[in-house]
Amino acid sequence: MRQVYRGASASRGVATYAVLERTVARSVQDLHDFLWVGAKHDEARLLGRLRDAAKVLDGHLGTRAVSRGVAPLLGAFDRRAMGSDLFTFLWMLGHLAIAAERRGPDPRESARRSADVVNSNAIHLASASGRFDLVEMYEAGKTDFEAFQAGLTEILEDRGVLAADAMRRLAVRVHDANATWRADAPKGFARIAATASIGDAALHSALLVDGLRTLGRYRDAPYAQLVPALEKVLGSPGLRAHP
16 A cells, blocks of 8 residues: 655655645755755754655655665765855655656646756766856856757766766757647657656766766766656656546
8 A cells, every 4th residue: 555645754655745845845845945045944954854755755756765864964064165066966766756747637737847957967966077167158048958968068077977968868858758748649649758858867867977987077966866766756656546
């Protein structure tokens, strides 16, 4: 029997979309704003919320990989040294878990969540490469997503990242599926498109780890737990369910 979370303190069971959104997505967005927007959050309380978010994801996915990944970072948090990796790890897994959960009832939102993942991954890689200027040009509207990806791919290939072009193709495919979404598409077609985007975004996330390793920016915590957690996302209830 499926168990449903009634609050962030629950440690086992399949979470509803509302709980994933409230406990996971909102907490990770608050971490983003705390790190880069200047939001005034109490750090200890925010880290506690992120610990709860990891537990909710673990219960939803049937794993302990998320908590194992973040525990060393939360236990000795340094926002400058660890903040971006903590954010990227939880953003990937949180949004992909929600994408899987929404694939049946709202495939359009599912595709948007997958696109949010590859967009964030690309920003993280650009920053790790020391080329945040690419992000600034993209966010200022001076380049489009495809040009941003092309520029990033060139940088990564120069740095020896073998999967750089594969990542570009995955990112553009997920982005374009969201950007050109057909509101009038048959429901079955829409669910297939959303499912494909989840898979592409998950593979893009796994390849990001190899990219970080080549760039000298890999850390065991949290990334040693990423692939096990991604495998659980791809087997999660939202992808197994038949609408």
